[in-house]
Amino acid sequence: MIEKKTITRERIAAVEPRIRQYVRHTPVMQVDMADFGRPAFALDLKLECLQHSGSFKARGAFTNLLERQVPEAGVVAASGGNHGAAVAYAAMKLGLKATIFVPEVSPPAKLARIRGYGAELVVGGARYAEALAASEDFAASTGALQIHAFNQEETLLGQGTLGLEIEADLPEIETLLVAVGGGGLIGGIAAWFAGRIRIIAVEPEGAPTLYRALEAGQPVDAPAEGIAADSLAPKRVGEMMFPIAEAFVERSILVSDDDIIAAQKALWDRVRIIAEPGGAAAFAAVLSGRYVPSEGERVAVLVCGSNTNPANF
Incomplete structure (x- = not known):
């Protein structure tokens, strides 16, 4: 296990x-929650959904491909979709071969x-864990370099650059809410802030990976269900991020599928953001x-992915 001081x-x-x-x-976009039917307060949205390949x-992906030696066989990744798209995009930009394994739950978008980024795509298995096993x-068998979606040092370092960027954009925020699947994103961001702001994890009720891990004191298996199963349901959080989360993530909040759908609709209806x-x-x-x-609290929310069709919600 990597120590929290390493990242x-x-x-x-x-x-x-x-x-x-x-x-x-x-x-960054600032919105008034009164426009969404909530008590009035200013909320900052960091729109990482507008990142290349549609997510953070x-x-x-670029950190892995630039910091590690890529063999002639290229790179391989398992993904619910976003990590695969990012690795495919990075490989395309750097002229490398990529093979991406995804589960059957991955959406068409x-x-x-x-x-579209030219990677070889292999679809199989019901959930991410099965795609990961196939990619391994x-x-x-081929010698391709495995690019793990969250349990990889370079992945955490790369996602941590988003924390650096958020601090530059929003130096006065006190609290940042971050969605969690395998934990690479919140692990990198929490390592960057290192306790200087409040970091709150948010997970679907059907996939409480970090919530269960914090309860148990270690990564443990959790359900991998719900509307966000393609991106926030990897079965358990990464071993590398967990010490960081224990040290610097205040708590995990669970939201329902209905809450998530309502949030998608509200972002589209009120500010024309696809999430x-x-x-x-x-x-x-x-x-x-x-x-x-709390009154006067400066809060920011990370909108971290946009790979969907708005007709779905």
């Missing part, structure tokens, strides 16, 4: 210039992204009232 602000800051030319500095995952077999279920989960915690800021 540091210094290392994240060193990675950021390496990937800067390949990733977007995504915008591009940061970790994400499969189209992966194919492929790496063993996939996992991308809308953090906003769902505020919209549903499951997270209620």
